[in-house]
Amino acid sequence: MPTVSLTRTFAAAGVAAVVTGVLAVSALHVLPPTAGVSPIRRTISEYAYYETGWVFNLGVLILAAGSLAVFAALAYARLVRPASFAALGLLLWSAGLAAVVYFPKHDWSVGPSTHGTIHRMASLVAFLSLPLGALLVTVMWRRERRWRGSVWLTAIPALAALAFFGVIAGAYLLTPYTGRPWWDVIPLGAVERGLAVFEVLTVLALGRWAWRASSAPDGDAVAVTAPGR
Secondary structure (H helix, E strand, C coil): CHHHHHHHHHHHHHHHHHHHHHHHHHHCCCCCCCCCCCCCCCCHHHHHHCCCHHHHHHHHHHHHHHHHHHHHHHHHCCCCCCCCHHHHHHHHHHHHHHHHHHCCCCECCCECCHHHHHHHHHHHHHHHHHHHHHHHHHHHHCCCHHHHHHHHHHHHHHHHHHHHHHHHHHHHHCHHHHCCCHHHHCCHHHHHHHHHHHHHHHHHHHHHHHHHHHCCCCCCCCCCCCCCC
């Protein structure tokens, strides 16, 4: 069936692209000149300001493209309706990643900037929308016995991502009480990297789910019946 073939193609290409993008960004942690950047205190986006910044930008864009391919696989497998809140969450993740590249973070050697503010907002949208969208997918299929394993494999990293996001949000909200900048209250680099790891695991879990749907006995997922998601 053409739909099955497209589902498998998009799922495989999406997972491969996600892994490639992650490896590219991960390499910056151990290769010069960015090996000296503290993974505990400094955010990942800081890599964009080094001479190897193109590797960071390319890696993030490949991750965004791979995530879009996974979304296409989910849509072809009929696990997600293209016009749904779940789909919106997954699309905003990819759009947010692209915006993070187009609008670099604040260069604090110069000072705050408009593009840095947009970068921060795009990051928040991306990091929050993906786990919420993924959880909506799990809610839709929680009663389907054949997808029980996929539901848990997707829900666990999505919930973990939200927990890491909550640490950042909590530090920000407690600023009036700590009397310190929120990014100094927590090891921001470590928290952001933990958040990123679980976001990526969520995308990979969705890609695996789409592939499994294409390999189901009837060659396709059952039609989505949950309304409004």
